[in-house]
Amino acid sequence: MxxxxxxxxxxxxxxxxxxxxxxxxxxxxxxxxxIPVVTRxxxxxxxxxxxxxLAGEKVYRDLFDLxxxxxxxxxxxxxxxxxxxxxxxxxxxxxxxxxxxxxxxASTLLLATDTPVLVAPAMNVRMWQHPATRxxxxxxxxxxxxxxxxxxxxxxxxxxxxxxxxxxxxxxAAIEAALAGGPLRGKRxxxxxxxTHEPIDPVRYIANRSSGAxxxxxxxxxAGLGAGVVFVSGPAAVPPPAGTExxxxxxxxxxxEAVEAALPADAAxxxxxxxxxxxxxxxxxxxxxxxxxxxxxxEFAENPDxxxxxxxxAEGRPRLVVGFAxxxxxxxxxxxxxxxxxGCDWIVANDVSEATGIMGGAExxxxxxxxxxxxxxxxxxxxxxxxxxxxxxxxxxA
Ligand code: C5P
Numbered sequence: 001m002x003x004x005x006x007x008x009x010x011x012x013x014x015x016x017x018x019x020x021x022x023x024x025x026x027x028x029x030x031x032x033x034x035i036p037v038v039t040r041x042x043x044x045x046x047x048x049x050x051x052x053x054l055a056g057e058k059v060y061r062d063l064f065d066l067x068x069x070x071x072x073x074x075x076x077x078x079x080x081x082x083x084x085x086x087x088x089x090x091x092x093x094x095x096x097x098x099x100x101x102x103x104x105x106a107s108t109l110l111l112a113t114d115t116p117v118l119v120a121p122a123m124n125v126r127m128w129q130h131p132a133t134r135x136x137x138x139x140x141x142x143x144x145x146x147x148x149x150x151x152x153x154x155x156x157x158x159x160x161x162x163x164x165x166x167x168x169x170x171x172x173a174a175i176e177a178a179l180a181g182g183p184l185r186g187k188r189x190x191x192x193x194x195x196t197h198e199p200i201d202p203v204r205y206i207a208n209r210s211s212g213a214x215x216x217x218x219x220x221x222x223a224g225l226g227a228g229v230v231f232v233s234g235p236a237a238v239p240p241p242a243g244t245e246x247x248x249x250x251x252x253x254x255x256x257e258a259v260e261a262a263l264p265a266d267a268a269x270x271x272x273x274x275x276x277x278x279x280x281x282x283x284x285x286x287x288x289x290x291x292x293x294x295x296x297x298x299e300f301a302e303n304p305d306x307x308x309x310x311x312x313x314a315e316g317r318p319r320l321v322v323g324f325a326x327x328x329x330x331x332x333x334x335x336x337x338x339x340x341x342x343g344c345d346w347i348v349a350n351d352v353s354e355a356t357g358i359m360g361g362a363e364x365x366x367x368x369x370x371x372x373x374x375x376x377x378x379x380x381x382x383x384x385x386x387x388x389x390x391x392x393x394x395x396x397x398a
Contacts, residue, residue, distance in 0.1 A: 003031030005179055008081035008113075010106045011051065013041020015156040016088040016122035016165035021046060023087060023168050024054045027175065033057070035081065039093065039106045063105040074105065078113035083178055086110070088122035088165045091133050097145070098136035116186075118146045118178050120171050125161030142264060144188075146228045147245045148174035170242055177243030182226030183394035188265045189227045190318070191219040192272035192306065194236030197250045200298065201283040205250075208273050212236025214324070214364065215271030217386035219244050222269075225390050230262040234272055252278060252303035259306055263313075266397055267320040269389075270307040270344075278303050311343035320396050322346045322389075328353040335369045345396075346370045348389065368392070 007027060011020050024034050036051040037060045048059040063074060078084070086093065086106075093106060097119075102108040110117065119140070127133055128150060141147065149166030166174075193215020197205040212233060219231045220241035229244040232255055240246040247258045252274045259268070280301035287296055311321040321344040325335045328351065335349030347369040352359045365379040368389075377388065 001030045001176055002027060002179065005032045005082045006080065007032050007034050007175065008037060008078065008084045008109065008115075009034050009055075010037045010039075010084065010086045010093075010109065011042040011046065012039050012086065012088055012090040012093040012106065013044055014088040014090045014122045014165070015045060017042055017045035019165060019168055020087055021050055021054055023171055024051065026168055026172050028055070030172070030176075032175075035060070035077070037061075037077075037106055037109060039104060041090070041092075060105060063108055065105075074108050075112050078109040079115060081113075081115050083175060084110065084113050084115055084117045085120070085171075085175060086117065087120040087171060089119040090121075091123045091127045091130075091136075094119065094121065094133065094136045094140065098139040098143075116144070116146065116178055118148060118174060120148050120165050120174075121150045121163070122165035123150070123163050124155060124157055125159050125163040128163040129161075138261065141262070144186075146174070146178055149246075152248070173242035174244075177223045177226075178228070180224065180226045182224070183398060184222060184390070185226035187227045187267070187397055188230070189222050189393070190230045190232065190259055190262045190265045190268040191215055191222065191244075192232045192255060192259060192268075192270045192274075193219065194234035195273050196234040196252045196255060196275045196303075198252070198275045198278040198303075199250075199282045200279050201285065201287045203286050206275060206277075206279065207235075208275065209359070210234075210236070210273035212238050212272075213362075214382050214386065215269075216241050217383045218269055218271055218389060221383070221386040221390035222393065224387075225394050227266075227390075230265070232258045232262065232272075234274075251275075252306070256304050256306045256309060259310060263310070263318070264316050265318045267322070267393055268310055268318045269322045269393075270310075271324050272306070273326075274306060275303055277301065305342070307344055308342045311345075320345050320393060322348065322393070325349040326352040326359075331367060332369070332374050335367065336374070339369050348385075 034055045052059045096107040102111045151164045153164040194212035195208045195210040223229045223243045231244040232247045249255045277300035280299045307323045323344045327334045335347045339347040350366045364385045368375045
C-alpha cells in the first residue's frame with residue numbers, strides 16, 4: 001500500500017511519542033521509508049537510537065548539522081518526501097507551525113516544505129481546548145494541513161477528554177488516505193452523519209433511528225478518491241471511517257458549530273439526520289416524578305438547519321453543497337422543492353416508505369436531483385451509492 005513512499009516523520013516532545021515507535025514499524029511493514037526528525041523535547045521521551053533502529057535511517061536532530069554541504073540541506077530534506085507526518089504534534093509545535101516560526105529543525109522543515117502535511121495532535125485536554133490552540137488548529141486547517149485526531153480518552157496526566165493521540169492503526173489509515181492518488185487529492189470535504197441527541201435533562205435525550213451507515217460510506221468513498229474528509233458525526237451506531245478527521249458531536253447546535261469550524265471546504269455533504277427540534281426547557285438536573293402523577297411538559301425550539309445555513313453562506317460557501325432527503329411520497333417533487341428551499345446544489349433523495357425496506361437496510365435506491373434535473377439510480381448497496389456519489393462529486397470539482 002505504501003511501497004516506494006517516503007515519509008518524513010517529525011516527532012515532537014510528548015508522552016505519546018512512545019506510540020511513534022510502533023507507527024514506524026507499521027509504516028515500514030507497508031513498504032514506506034520513514035525518515036525521523038526529533039525536536040529537543042522529543043528526545044526526553046524517545047531516544048534517537050530507538051527511532052533510528054526501527055526506521056533503519058539516520059535520525060535528524062539539529063538544524064546546524066544540515067548546513068554542512070556534504071549533508072542533505074534542510075530544504076532538500078523537507079521536500080524529498082511524499083508526506084510530512086507530525087506525530088505527536090504538541091501544542092507548542094502547532095503554535096510554531098501556525099505562526100510560521102523556524103527556530104529549530106522541525107519547525108524549519110515544516111516551513112520549508114511543499115509536500116502535504118498530516119498532524120496527529122497529542123496534548124492535555126485543557127491545552128487542546130484552549131482558545132489559542134483552537135485558533136492555531138483552525139489556521140493550520142485553512143493552510144491545508146490535514147489532521148488525524150486527537151481522540152477522547154484517559155490521559156497520562158490523569159485527566160479525561162480530547163487530546164489523546166490517535167491510535168497507530170488510525171494514523172496509518174490517515175497516512176494511506178493522504179497518499180492515495182485519486183481525483184479528489186488535495187480537496188477538502190465536510191460530511192455530516194448519524195443522528196443528533198437533544199437532551200431533556202442530564203441523563204435523557206431525544207434521538208432518531210439513523211445508523212449513520214450511508215454517511216460513513218460516503219465519507220469512506222470520498223477519502224478513497226483522495227479527499228481530505230472531515231467527518232462530523234452524531235452518536236452513530238457504525239464506527240467512523242478510517243482515514244478521515246472525525247469530529248464527534250451530540251446536538252444539532254454542536255454539529256453546526258463543528259461544520260462551521262471545519263470550513264473552508266471544497267464540498268460539503270449533509271447526510272446526518274439532524275433533529276428538527278431541541279428541548280427548550282431541558283432541565284439542569286435529572287427530572288423526578290412528583291408523586292402526584294403529573295408528567296413534565298416539554299417545550300421545543302427549532303434547531304438550526306445546517307445544510308441551509310452552509311448553502312446560504314455569502315462568503316466561504318463550499319463550491320458544491322449536497323443534501324439528502326428521505327421522503328415517503330412524491331419523492332421527486334418534494335426533493336426538487338427541498339433543493340430550492342435549502343439552496344443546495346444537489347439532493348440525494350430516497351423513498352423510505354416502509355415497503356422499500358431501505359430504512360436500516362444495506363441497500364438504497366436514490367434519485368440525484370440537480371439543476372439539470374433528476375436522475376434515477378438503480379437499487380444498489382449503500383456502499384455503491386456512496387462510490388457513485390463520490391465519483392460524481394469528483395467530476396463536479398474537477
Ligand atoms: O429538511 P430535511 O430534514 O428533510 O432535510 C434533509 C437534509 O437537510 C439532509 O441533508 C440533512 O442532513 C439536512 N439537515 C440539516 N440540518 C437540519 C435538518 C436537516 O443539515 N437541522
